[in-house]
Every structure is written in C-alpha cells, then in structure tokens.
Amino acid sequence: MSQAREERITTNKEAIIPDTILDVQETSCCIVGGGPTGIVLALILARQGIQVTLLEAHKTFERDFRGDLIQAGAMEIMDELGLTEQLLAQVPHSKTSQMEFSLCGQTVSFANFSKLKTRHPYITIIPQVKLIEFLTESAKRYPNFQLIAGANVQQLIEKNGIITGVRYRRSGGWHEVRSQLTVAADGRFSPVRKLAGMELIETAAPMDLLWFRLPRHSNEPEGLRVRYGSKRVLVTYNTSDGNWQIAAVIPKGNYRQMQTEGIEALQQSIVEVVPEFGDRVHHLKDWKQTSLLSVQMGRLSQWYRPGLLLLGDAAHVMSPLGGVGITYAIQDAVTAANVLSEPLKRGEVELNHLAAVQRQREFAIKVIQGFQSFTQKRITAKAMQADNSLKLPIYLRLPLLSDLRARLFAFGAFPPHIKVKFSL
Incomplete structure (x- = not known):
C-alpha cells in the first residue's frame, strides 16, 4: 500500500489545505505547547540525549499569564533539576507561607505551609512567563532540544491509526514534524485535543x-x-x-x-x-x-491515543483554587519523563507506556479537582449569594485541616520525583 493511502491528515475545518510543505523534520518527541508542562518535559528529555522539538504558537513568551503561584512540590522538582538557586537568584519573586480566608473581620488560616517538611515551606510567587523563559534558556544548552516559536499546529498526521506527527503554519508557510511521540501540552483550549477528537468530561463551575x-x-x-x-x-x-x-x-x-x-x-x-x-x-x-x-473544570477519560499523549490542562482543566495549576502541570511532565524516557531511547513507545502515565497521575488529579469542586460549591458559591450572613464553616478553623490542605496543595497525592538519570 502506498504511503499516501496509509496516511490520514486531521485538520481544523477552518484550516487551509497546504499545497506545499516547506520542510519536514524528524524528532523523537514533538511537544506542542511551551507552558510549564511542555518546557519541563522537554528539558528533562533533552538532558538525556533524546531529540525533542517544542512547538509554541506564540512568537514570544511575553504575554500576561495569570498563574504565578509555585507550590513546594514544583520547587522540589527544581531542586532535583539543580536549578533552584539559579532560578531564585535570577528571577524576582516573593513568598508566602499562608493562604488565609477573611470574613467579617475574622481571618483564618485556610492552608498553613510553614509546617511542611520540605526545603520550601511556602508558596513561591513568580511570574509564569519568567519561569518559562528561565527553563527555556536551560533547555537551549542541549543541542538535541529545538524550540520553534510562532508554530501554529493545525493538522495531525496519522498512519495506520497511529499519530506520527503534526503540521504547523509559521510565517505563512506550512511545515511538518514527524515524531515517535506527540505530546499535547497546549492548554485548556488545546487545539491538538480538538484535532484528535477527544472531549473533556466537564464539571460545572459557578x-x-x-x-x-x-x-x-x-x-x-x-x-x-x-x-x-x-x-x-x-x-x-x-x-x-x-x-x-x-x-x-x-x-x-x-x-x-x-x-x-x-x-x-x-x-x-x-x-x-x-x-x-x-x-x-x-x-x-x-x-x-x-x-x-472563564473557570472550567474537567478531565479526559483517556489521555492518550496511539502516538499521542495529552498532559497538563490539555488533559485535565483545573480550577485556580489553591494555586496548584503550575505545580500539577510540572508533576505531569516529570511522570511522563520517568515513564517514557527509556521507550523513547529504544524507539519503542507503546500504548501501555502512555496508559501508565495517566494511571500514575489520574488519582492525584481526581482528588484535587474533587476538593476544588467541593470548596467552590460549599463556600465560594454561597458567599456570592449571601448579604454578610455567611459564616465560615467550623472545619475551616481547625489547624490540623489547615495543615492537610497545605499538603494537598503543595504536593498532591503520591507526588512524583525525577527518577531518570542525566548530567547537570
């Protein structure tokens, strides 16, 4: 059978079908989306000598990210990457050890991070754009890492039921990347998720x-x-x-x-x-x-297809409650790197490897989303309807629960650590 018949191109309805592909590149892992998930995964893979191409739709990272909160779990991963001291020295930041609720002159500790058993018993407040720029510069030290900015992915390439790459538009022309594995880390409105025909199971947010x-x-x-x-x-x-x-x-x-x-x-x-x-x-x-x-919550029932894995907000949209988005996204990247590094080196990424990434991360995602949903419905939604009559529930005032909430936000359930070996 000819290659033309084996391959199928999935495209947006609005996309123009290209007459000419300007160039075709090959890589081991093509990551779509230069947010925290994409750049951390790219960095870890590149450090192991794996060829990785990162496609970012914007030409620069100079845009207004809203998430600035990095929990202790993510800072511990920065430790494992050997980047913490350099990050904090180069990038302006602030810290806080408390997340408080204030109502009618009363303030209670919703989450007390100061008692966490970690080098970082606090939330680090750092502009997300600066974090991504810092990590990108770290990744550029490795010759097998390539960043292509302004790459608007509009098509998936599928061969015999397996995603084998993407096509993107850049500066008016079409380009193609062929890869063993495509990772969609392109956010809550993930174009790749839409192209792959995968739909979130959404939970209403009030x-x-x-x-x-x-x-x-x-x-x-x-x-x-x-x-x-x-x-x-x-x-x-x-x-x-x-x-x-x-x-x-x-x-x-x-x-x-x-x-x-x-x-x-x-x-x-x-x-x-x-x-x-x-x-x-x-x-x-x-x-x-x-x-x-627009606050959304939801997750995919399955985060993968043959040759394709979705991570971060592309796989599970989080509420801003607790400021956990960046941390849980980075943890997704670490889990994916732990599971997929050796298969990528061997050129043998199988469906069971992709399923293992979801299996190792899904419980933590369900737990935090369940807690976010509970808090939004029981406290925030009621507060938006009450005329100074709302009283904070007693359980919010218990120090033990404050400590437990801090641990949930900081680390989540079964927090991953980098297991793969690489040289700094």
Missing part, C-alpha cells in the same frame, strides 16, 4: 475570575488572602514588582453585565470588600487593564 492589579504599599502585610464581602469575593496576593495581583470572583457569564455597569461599579465593589484599597482603585481606569478567566 464562577469566573476577573484579574487585575493595584499598587501595594510597602508597609502592607504580604500573603495570599481570600476576602469575602456582601456577594463579593476577592483573592489578593503580593507580587515581586510592588503590586497586588487581584482576582475578583464573579458569577459565571456575568462579565458583559459588569461592563455595562461601568468601571466605576467595579471600583466600588472592590472597596466594599477591601476598604483600604479606596486610595488606589482609581488606577483601574479601563477594562483593558483586566483579564477574564
């Missing part, structure tokens, strides 16, 4: 988040705090550049209505929850200074 920043006074206490008011919830944490990063929790689909009410109404709602912000809300002048995150 809220969206509106992100923005306000100046922070130097004498204000640091930390991460969830602040409850009358039908209002604000999440605040200090950044290394002297600002408060703020997420206003809003009812699902309510953003358009907020815009019609005007920016002044948003300013007023902020002051109602945090009166001390009254002296600076005027800095929030335009909706362009805000960024809407």
Whole structure:
C-alpha cells in the first residue's frame, strides 16, 4: 500500500489545505505547547540525549499569564533539576507561607505551609512567563532540544491509526514534524485535543475570575488572602514588582453585565470588600487593564491515543483554587519523563507506556479537582449569594485541616520525583 493511502491528515475545518510543505523534520518527541508542562518535559528529555522539538504558537513568551503561584512540590522538582538557586537568584519573586480566608473581620488560616517538611515551606510567587523563559534558556544548552516559536499546529498526521506527527503554519508557510511521540501540552483550549477528537468530561463551575492589579504599599502585610464581602469575593496576593495581583470572583457569564455597569461599579465593589484599597482603585481606569478567566473544570477519560499523549490542562482543566495549576502541570511532565524516557531511547513507545502515565497521575488529579469542586460549591458559591450572613464553616478553623490542605496543595497525592538519570 502506498504511503499516501496509509496516511490520514486531521485538520481544523477552518484550516487551509497546504499545497506545499516547506520542510519536514524528524524528532523523537514533538511537544506542542511551551507552558510549564511542555518546557519541563522537554528539558528533562533533552538532558538525556533524546531529540525533542517544542512547538509554541506564540512568537514570544511575553504575554500576561495569570498563574504565578509555585507550590513546594514544583520547587522540589527544581531542586532535583539543580536549578533552584539559579532560578531564585535570577528571577524576582516573593513568598508566602499562608493562604488565609477573611470574613467579617475574622481571618483564618485556610492552608498553613510553614509546617511542611520540605526545603520550601511556602508558596513561591513568580511570574509564569519568567519561569518559562528561565527553563527555556536551560533547555537551549542541549543541542538535541529545538524550540520553534510562532508554530501554529493545525493538522495531525496519522498512519495506520497511529499519530506520527503534526503540521504547523509559521510565517505563512506550512511545515511538518514527524515524531515517535506527540505530546499535547497546549492548554485548556488545546487545539491538538480538538484535532484528535477527544472531549473533556466537564464539571460545572459557578464562577469566573476577573484579574487585575493595584499598587501595594510597602508597609502592607504580604500573603495570599481570600476576602469575602456582601456577594463579593476577592483573592489578593503580593507580587515581586510592588503590586497586588487581584482576582475578583464573579458569577459565571456575568462579565458583559459588569461592563455595562461601568468601571466605576467595579471600583466600588472592590472597596466594599477591601476598604483600604479606596486610595488606589482609581488606577483601574479601563477594562483593558483586566483579564477574564472563564473557570472550567474537567478531565479526559483517556489521555492518550496511539502516538499521542495529552498532559497538563490539555488533559485535565483545573480550577485556580489553591494555586496548584503550575505545580500539577510540572508533576505531569516529570511522570511522563520517568515513564517514557527509556521507550523513547529504544524507539519503542507503546500504548501501555502512555496508559501508565495517566494511571500514575489520574488519582492525584481526581482528588484535587474533587476538593476544588467541593470548596467552590460549599463556600465560594454561597458567599456570592449571601448579604454578610455567611459564616465560615467550623472545619475551616481547625489547624490540623489547615495543615492537610497545605499538603494537598503543595504536593498532591503520591507526588512524583525525577527518577531518570542525566548530567547537570
């Protein structure tokens, strides 16, 4: 049978069918998506001499990521990579050891990280874009690592039922990457997931988040705090550049209505929850200074097809609650590297290897998503409906549960560690 008949190209309906492929590259592992999952997996594989190509849709990493929180579990992986000291020395950051809930003048510790048995008993607050740039520069030290920026993946190549590569558009032309394994780490709206015909089992989330920043006074206490008011919830944490990063929790689909009410109404709602912000809300002048995150939760029933593995948000969309997204994504990458490194070296990646990655990570994902869903429904959703009548449940005030929640956020269930060997 000819190759033309063996192969099938899966494409978006909107995509143009290429007349000419400008070049065809071959690699052991093609990773689509240059977020935390993709770059950590690429770095570990490259350190072992595995040929890896990382395709990133954007031309640069200079865009506004919202996730800045790195839990202790991810910092321990940075230790294992031998990168922690260099990372913290080169990239501005801040730290907090508490995640607090504030309501009606009462503040309780929702998660106390200071008692964790780790070198990093805190949350590291670091701009995600800077983290990715740092890790990318580390990966570039290895000649078998290649980053292709501005690569918009629009087609999957399938041969005899196995995904054997991708086609992407860049600078107006079509290019092709052939690989033993394609890894989709391209986020919650994963184009590769759509091309592969894989659908998330979604769990309804009762809220969206509106992100923005306000100046922070130097004498204000640091930390991460969830602040409850009358039908209002604000999440605040200090950044290394002297600002408060703020997420206003809003009812699902309510953003358009907020815009019609005007920016002044948003300013007023902020002051109602945090009166001390009254002296600076005027800095929030335009909706362009805000960024809407539509909160989703869900996961795939199966994270893989022959020749294709989905990781991170592409496989399981997380809620922002607990600030665990980056950490759990990096843990996905470590598990994948542990399982797949030797098969990739041998050129023998089988379906059971891909299934093993999902099997080792799925329980931890189910646990954290279950906890996020419970908290959103039992606390956050009720707070958005209550007129100063909400009382924090007693179980939120128990120190033992605060410590347990911190461990869940920091490490998750059965946290992975790098098992493969490589030279620093």
